[in-house]
Amino acid sequence: MNPLKHSFLLGAASLMVVSSVFALNSTEAQALTQKLLASKVIDMPAVAAKIVASADKVDRIETAKAAVVAVAKNQPNALSTVIGAVLRKAPEATEAVVAAAIEVAPQLARTVVAAATFATEGQDAVILATADRLVPNQKSELRNEVTVAKARRSMKPTAKTALGRTIVIAGTDAISTAPTTIQTVTVTTNSTGLTVTNVVTSVVTNVPTVIKATNTFDVNRPANYTSP
Numbered sequence: 001m002n003p004l005k006h007s008f009l010l011g012a013a014s015l016m017v018v019s020s021v022f023a024l025n026s027t028e029a030q031a032l033t034q035k036l037l038a039s040k041v042i043d044m045p046a047v048a049a050k051i052v053a054s055a056d057k058v059d060r061i062e063t064a065k066a067a068v069v070a071v072a073k074n075q076p077n078a079l080s081t082v083i084g085a086v087l088r089k090a091p092e093a094t095e096a097v098v099a100a101a102i103e104v105a106p107q108l109a110r111t112v113v114a115a116a117t118f119a120t121e122g123q124d125a126v127i128l129a130t131a132d133r134l135v136p137n138q139k140s141e142l143r144n145e146v147t148v149a150k151a152r153r154s155m156k157p158t159a160k161t162a163l164g165r166t167i168v169i170a171g172t173d174a175i176s177t178a179p180t181t182i183q184t185v186t187v188t189t190n191s192t193g194l195t196v197t198n199v200v201t202s203v204v205t206n207v208p209t210v211i212k213a214t215n216t217f218d219v220n221r222p223a224n225y226t227s228p
Contacts, residue, residue: 032063033070044071044078045085053089064093065100072105080111084119094123095130102134109135110145117149124150 032051039047048067055063064086071082083101087094094116101112109131116127124146131142 032066036067036070037074041075041078044075045081048082049085049089052086052093060090061093061096064090065096068097068101069104072101072108076105076108079105079108080115083112083115087116087119091120091123094120095126098127098130099134102131106135109138110141113142114145114149117146118153121153 036044036047036051048071051067052060052064067086068079068083071079079101083097087097098112098116102109105112113127113131117124120127128142128146132139135142
């Protein structure tokens with residue numbers, strides 16, 4: 001056999017072996033799906049995150065994919081929060097998770113992209129490229145979702161947020177009116193040379209006042225707070 005061809009075949013065989021190591025078998029995937037779907041919808045993000053975090057490192061990407069696909073197929077209302085929870089535990093699975101979710105539920109591509117962008121850092125280009133490849137007819141909408149998610153992400157509180165810090169967000173100015181009494185004072189001198197002072201309180205009007213509106217939030221942590 002040609003030595004070059006022989007080396008190529010060996011390399012291909014090795015790749016197949018490695019791929020099988022990283023893939024979950026059907027029994028494992030089914031068990032994962034059953035455990036996740038048996039939980040309440042509100043608990044699914046936490047359950048999915050725990051499943052992914054406890055998986056072996058070599059299985060983590062496939063585990064994340066299986067969790068997201070199960071939710072996309074059976075509980076799409078929880079997809080956004082599950083994607084966020086999973087990718088915070090396994091950001092290296094971002095591309096695979098986005099692709100798997102969109103392939104199963106292309107109508108939820110915007111939800112998938114927004115959730116993945118918000119949950120990860122430095123993956124925006126990968127997320128967009130993956131989504132563009134799978135749903136090219138939604139490019140404009142997907143870019144808008146990424147832009148909004150990045151803005152939201154930049155406002156997320158971090159573990160470094162100082163205790164007692166006050167966040168002030170400007171609101172809409174309002175106009176307030178209050179009744180004001182105006183007094184008119186008249187000073188005259190009569191024919192005898194006496195000075196007469198006349199005070200008239202008869203004019204009442206509403207004077208507008210501009211009120212600067214702000215929303216103020218105090219960031220306080222309990223004494224036993226620990227960073228997640």
